[in-house]
Each structure stands twice: as structure tokens, then as C-alpha cells.
Amino acid sequence: MNVRRLAAGVALALAAAPPAHAERLIVSVSNHRVTVTPNYAGEELVLFGSVERDAQAPTTRTSYDLVVTVMGPRADMVTRRKERRFGIWINTDSRQFLKVPGYLALFANRPFEAIASPEVQRRQQLGLNNVLLTQRVGPDYADVVPNDAFRSAFVRLQSQHGLYREDTSAVTFLTPTLFRTGIPLPAAVPIGTYEVEIKLFADGALVTKTETAFEIVKIGFEQFVAGAARQYGLVYGLVTTLMALMTGWMASIVFKRD
Amino acid sequence: MVPPRRHFGYQGGSSHHAVSGPGRARARASGQEQEPTRVQIYLPIADLPVNIFLLLAMGAAVGFVSGMFGIGGGFLMTPLLIFIGITPGVAVASVSSHIAASSFSGALSYWRRRAIDPSLASVLLIGGAIGTALGVYTFTLLRALGQLDLMIALSYVALLTSVGGVMFWEGLRAMLRARRGEVVTVRRPGSHVWIHGLPLKMRFKRSKIYVSVVPVVTIGIFIGFLGAVMGIGGGFILVPLLIYLLRVPTSTVIGTSMVLTLATMMIATMLHAISNHLVDAVLALILMVGGVTGAQFGARAGQMIRGEQLRLLLGLLILAVGVRFAVELVIRPEDLFTIRATGISE
CATH class of the missing domain: 1.20.5 (Single alpha-helices involved in coiled-coils or other helix-helix interfaces)
Incomplete structure (x- = not known):
């Protein structure tokens, strides 16, 4: 019975697995090296791309969903919480976030719930709530539930500074296979290498993904x-x-x- | 787009995005339309764009006040910088070089008038150097513990409300006495038996005093420590201490205190630059230029106001800054959480 279940599983996996490279993503950012001068008041990069379909792609599959994740250079951060002690507000608890991106943006063409199931969202780290932000919890390293006070405060503060953002209408499909999205970079962007991951979904499952990168340098x-x-x-x-x-x-x- | 929030209580210290003061918010709002006009200057260490004229005006205003009262003005400049959104650490470290500039120009003119006691200044300096080193060490330690901003605020509250209160009270009493027509007797402060009983006495010729070096060095340590932690020259505490405790005559007291301020602030600038990398030279330069200019006009204005009124005003000003910090601590902060980058780990 075990064997039969295993066989069934394999068969299912084979059937479900997308044909190798049926779709291919071709992307480019408008500028691979952003120079931040003293006058820099924020700008927007543009990412374009197209979904290349070959003969293997199922003809029934015509509508795609796209999720773009931009991650800036990683650094350790401390989030502190103030509490009232002796009548004044002082920092008491703190939580250390390890190697978290200094800039994090998630863009999609429609809400993540419409793109994939919660399980896939979690696995593919779709949305600020699902991106892994490692904390030091005692001797362990782990991410915590999205509604953890420190985690949500961290995401909220970073969002207030324009460094963390989530926009599920930022990706626009110009034609069914041609897309673009803007990547806003506020004045406070940290310098370093930014990784861009582009994931293509269809019918709630990941079809293919690709990566590109750009660099932010400060000069002057x-x-x-x-x-x-x-x-x-x-x-x-x-x-x-x-x-x-x-x-x-x-x-x-x-x-x-x- | 971040709404331009008033965000004074925000405790940051992060290298790049702890602050969303009005300066930054304005930069974002106006950046798109008026790119070439370089009114916004980017402060490299504070890591935020600030209107250059705002900084110049602040430097000039504080310079005016400092010239008027004959003080360094650090206790005003550091809070002002914190209030516009610069993190307390950067404010304290940068203001030390700003005070070094203004006290140097002051010290030079006192030197020309031979109103400095070199031997007293050097003994004070021994203490000042030790105190400054201790202060910068404490500063670094507190910063690592995440309690730097709290300690800066608490020190400001304690020091400014007490000193400001006393000054205000003294000024008020003197003014009332003058109004009632009483003769204000300028009395030489009484003899401090315990101070004169201390060993290691030394004769300071130009000040014409014979006093133990122990209290002199102690005062130096105290002022140096406060200066490094709080970003103040400490003149407004040092001058009364020298007059009342050591009975330094008024002819040399301000010049000598300026030499100590100059030396401790130079040491503080160096140590802050080496250990914490928080000295913003661009910020300091703008403040210096505004400050030394404003000080000239302030000095002239100061000569037109009577002594006790001057003291009353100064007391009021110091008290107001202290109360401002106290309010900041007591009211519930807009945001209970703060982020600080602790370094890139690769």
C-alpha cells in the first residue's frame, strides 16, 4: 500500500510538474547602476520583461501572474520597544533582526490571495507577511508569526521610510506577455547590490522564475x-x-x- | 511617500534611515520639481538632507544667544539639532567641533586682552582631558546598550532645569531688589573652609588665587565628562563654579573657561570621530559659519541689556530647553518602536 501511494505520488508529481522551460522570462531594469548624488531625492527604476512561450507551453494557459521581489543589501537591525518606567518612556525590550534586507519591495499584478493559495504564498514568500525576516530568539534564529509585535513594528517603520513596500497593482501587463513595473527608490535607500527576483505564476502555481540585479552607489x-x-x-x-x-x-x- | 510627521521622540541612531524629521520629508516633497536649486544639503554622517539656510539660521541664532550671554551655546544647539531630526548621537558629536570653533575665536580675543590664566587653564585641562575621555567612553557604551538618547535627554532635563531654575531665580531676585531701590551689594563669595583645607595648594598668579589643585582637576573632569556626553561646552556651569568655588576673579574667569571648553571640545571631536564615527563635518562647518557670525551681533546686543536681566533671560532659556526635554520623556511617544542598524554582517 505504501508503494502504491508512493507511485501515485510520483505520477501526480510528474503530471503536475510543468514541462521544462515551457515559458521563459526575459527581464531588464532601466538602469543597472543607480548613482545617488547629494541632490538625490528618490527616483524610480523601471523593470520590463516579457514571457517567452515555446511550443511546449500549454495553449490553454494564457493568463499569467507576476510577482517581483526587490531586496536591498542585508544588515543586522535592532528593534526596540519603549515602555513607561518611573513615569518616563524608556527603551526596554529589544529584538535583533539578522541579515534582513535594508530595502524590500514586493510587486504584483494583482493581490497575492488571487495569485496563489496561502500555502504557496508562504512557501514562495509572497507579501511582506511571508518574507523571511530572521530574528534572534534566545539562542535560536527564527522568523516569527507575521503579527508578532516586533516584526510588525519593524515592517511598519521600514514602510514608513519607504524602504519596505508592497504593491499588488504595480505590475502591469502591457500585452498578455509583456509587462513592466516601477521600483521606487526613496532618498534613504541603502547603498549596495539589489537583487530582483521575478516569479511567474499561472493557475496558482509557480511556472518559472528569473533574477536580475542592480547596484546603488553614492557618489560625490x-x-x-x-x-x-x-x-x-x-x-x-x-x-x-x-x-x-x-x-x-x-x-x-x-x-x-x- | 512618507507623510511629513513630526517625529521628535524617534529614537534612532541608525546609519541611514532612523530619522524622518521635517527635513527629510521636505526633501521628498520638493525633490521632483526643483532639482537644481541646491537649498537642500546632504549631511553625510547624519545621512539626511537638510535645508542649508535652516542650519545657517540656527547657527546664527544660537551664535547670537551665545555672544549675548558669553556662553558656548552647545546646550541650545544640540537640542535644536535633535528637534529637527538629527539623531542625538550625531548632534552631540558634531556640536563639539562647532563649539571648538566658537570658543577658539573667543579664546583668541581674550588671549589678546591677557584675560586668560594659563596655569589655571592647564590644571583644569588635566581634569578636562580625563573627563572627556570618560565621557566618550560612556557615550559609546550607552549607545551600544540603546540607552544613549535616554541618557542625553535625562542629563539635559536634570542639568538644565536645575541650572536654569537657579539662574532664573537669582536674576528675578536681583531685578526685584533693583526695582525696590535696594543697593545690590556685589559680595565676594564667602570662604569655603573645606576647599581651602585641601592639600596640594598652588598659586595661580594671574587670577591671584591660592587654591588646592584637587577641586580644580575635579571641576575639569566634571565639565569634560558632561561636555562629551551632552554636546555642550559647559561654560554656563563652569563659570559659576570657578567664581563661587575657586573665587576666580571676573577678569580671567571667562577667558580661562573658554580655553578649557576649547580643549575639551577638541578632544571630544577627536574621540567621537575615532570611536563612534558620528562627527558630521559638513553639519559642523555650516553651524560654525552661522555661529561665529551670529555671535558678533549677539555680543553687541548683550552690551545693551543689564546684567540681571541678562541672567534672567538666560535662566529662562535654559529652563525652557530642560522642560522641553522633560515633556518629551513624559508624554507617550508617537511610536513605541524604533529601529537601529547594528552593522552589516556578511
Whole structure:
């Protein structure tokens, strides 16, 4: 009986498995290297793509769903909660998030519930509630339920800064197989490599996926200053101190009072 | 798009997005239409765009006040920066270099008038250097514990409300006495027996005092520590301490205190730059330029106001900043949660 069940399972799996590369995704972003200058006030990248169908693709399958996930450079973050102690509000509990993306955006052409079942949504990490955000919980590392206070506060704060976002109407299909979506990058975007994952769904199941990436670099005087401050603290401190002394000295010359 | 929220209580300290002060919100709102006009300047360490004229105006306003009262103005500048959305850590670290600039120009002019006691300044400095190092160490420790902003706020509340209250009260009494026509006797502060009983006495020639170095070094440590943790020069505490405890004459007290402020703030700038990387040189430069300019006009205005009124005003100002911090701590914050980046782990 075990064997029969196994066989049935295999048969089912074979039947359900999509034919290899029946569809292919071809995508490109409008700019693979975004330079953030001091004037940068946020901009929007555009991702285009098309669904290439070959002869193996089932002819009945004509409508697709698309989910685009953009993940910025990862960093450790701490979320702290204030509580009232002795009449004042102070930080008490904190939770550490490990290697979470500094920027996270999920775009789709329609609500995730319409695209796939909750189980698939969870497995494919569709939606901010389903993306894995690892926390240090005691000695363990784990993600917690989406309505955990620290997790939801973390997502909410990041969303307020425009760094985490979810938009289920951002992907538009220009033709049944040609699509585009905008990737808004606010002024506060962290620098680094951004990974873009594009997943194609049909009839509630993943058909294929592809990846691309872009890079955000900060340039200009300000970035030079920031870099110098981090790497050469001593020299930076000396230069700043000298600058202070120069300014003070100049002022005492310019405004010499009798 | 983030709505421009007032967000003073937001405790951040993150390297890139802890702050959503009005500055940033404005940058986003206006960024699209008026790109080339570079009114917004990007602060590299504070990591947010701020209107350059706002900063200049703040520098000038604080400079005006500091020139008027003959103080460094750090206790006003640091809170103002925090209120516009710069994280307390960056504010404290950057203001130290700003105060170094203004106290240097002050010290130079006092030096020319020979109104500085070099030997007293050097003994104070020994304490100042130790205190500053301790202060920066404490600052770094508190930052790691996530309690830096709280401690900065608490220190401001404690120090400013007490000092401001005393000053206000003194000024008020002096003014009432003057109004009643009483002769204000400028009395030399009484002899402090315990201070004069301390060992290691030293003669400070220019100030014409003979006093133990123990209280001098202690005052130096205290001021250096406060300066590093709170981003203040400490002149408004140091001057009364020198006058009342050490009986330093008024001819040398301000010049000497400025030398100590200059030295501790230089050390603080260096140590903050080395250990915490929080000194924003661009921010500091703008503040300095505004500050030294404003100070000139403030000094002239200060000469037109009577002494006790000046003290009353200063007391009121210090008290107001202290109360502002207290209110911030007591009212329920808009958001109980805060995020801070703790580093990139690869």
C-alpha cells in the first residue's frame, strides 16, 4: 500500500510538474547602476520583461501572474520597544533582526490571495507577511508569526521610510506577455547590490522564475566625507578639529573688535 | 511617500534611515520639481538632507544667544539639532567641533586682552582631558546598550532645569531688589573652609588665587565628562563654579573657561570621530559659519541689556530647553518602536 501511494505520488508529481522551460522570462531594469548624488531625492527604476512561450507551453494557459521581489543589501537591525518606567518612556525590550534586507519591495499584478493559495504564498514568500525576516530568539534564529509585535513594528517603520513596500497593482501587463513595473527608490535607500527576483505564476502555481540585479552607489563629496569618517577616523577627526580652529581664527580676524 | 510627521521622540541612531524629521520629508516633497536649486544639503554622517539656510539660521541664532550671554551655546544647539531630526548621537558629536570653533575665536580675543590664566587653564585641562575621555567612553557604551538618547535627554532635563531654575531665580531676585531701590551689594563669595583645607595648594598668579589643585582637576573632569556626553561646552556651569568655588576673579574667569571648553571640545571631536564615527563635518562647518557670525551681533546686543536681566533671560532659556526635554520623556511617544542598524554582517 505504501508503494502504491508512493507511485501515485510520483505520477501526480510528474503530471503536475510543468514541462521544462515551457515559458521563459526575459527581464531588464532601466538602469543597472543607480548613482545617488547629494541632490538625490528618490527616483524610480523601471523593470520590463516579457514571457517567452515555446511550443511546449500549454495553449490553454494564457493568463499569467507576476510577482517581483526587490531586496536591498542585508544588515543586522535592532528593534526596540519603549515602555513607561518611573513615569518616563524608556527603551526596554529589544529584538535583533539578522541579515534582513535594508530595502524590500514586493510587486504584483494583482493581490497575492488571487495569485496563489496561502500555502504557496508562504512557501514562495509572497507579501511582506511571508518574507523571511530572521530574528534572534534566545539562542535560536527564527522568523516569527507575521503579527508578532516586533516584526510588525519593524515592517511598519521600514514602510514608513519607504524602504519596505508592497504593491499588488504595480505590475502591469502591457500585452498578455509583456509587462513592466516601477521600483521606487526613496532618498534613504541603502547603498549596495539589489537583487530582483521575478516569479511567474499561472493557475496558482509557480511556472518559472528569473533574477536580475542592480547596484546603488553614492557618489560625490558627501560620500567621500562619509567614507573618510568611517575608514580614517583619526585623520577625519584631525581635519574636522583643524577646520574648527581655522573657522574660529578666521572669525576672530574678520570680526576683530577694536 | 512618507507623510511629513513630526517625529521628535524617534529614537534612532541608525546609519541611514532612523530619522524622518521635517527635513527629510521636505526633501521628498520638493525633490521632483526643483532639482537644481541646491537649498537642500546632504549631511553625510547624519545621512539626511537638510535645508542649508535652516542650519545657517540656527547657527546664527544660537551664535547670537551665545555672544549675548558669553556662553558656548552647545546646550541650545544640540537640542535644536535633535528637534529637527538629527539623531542625538550625531548632534552631540558634531556640536563639539562647532563649539571648538566658537570658543577658539573667543579664546583668541581674550588671549589678546591677557584675560586668560594659563596655569589655571592647564590644571583644569588635566581634569578636562580625563573627563572627556570618560565621557566618550560612556557615550559609546550607552549607545551600544540603546540607552544613549535616554541618557542625553535625562542629563539635559536634570542639568538644565536645575541650572536654569537657579539662574532664573537669582536674576528675578536681583531685578526685584533693583526695582525696590535696594543697593545690590556685589559680595565676594564667602570662604569655603573645606576647599581651602585641601592639600596640594598652588598659586595661580594671574587670577591671584591660592587654591588646592584637587577641586580644580575635579571641576575639569566634571565639565569634560558632561561636555562629551551632552554636546555642550559647559561654560554656563563652569563659570559659576570657578567664581563661587575657586573665587576666580571676573577678569580671567571667562577667558580661562573658554580655553578649557576649547580643549575639551577638541578632544571630544577627536574621540567621537575615532570611536563612534558620528562627527558630521559638513553639519559642523555650516553651524560654525552661522555661529561665529551670529555671535558678533549677539555680543553687541548683550552690551545693551543689564546684567540681571541678562541672567534672567538666560535662566529662562535654559529652563525652557530642560522642560522641553522633560515633556518629551513624559508624554507617550508617537511610536513605541524604533529601529537601529547594528552593522552589516556578511
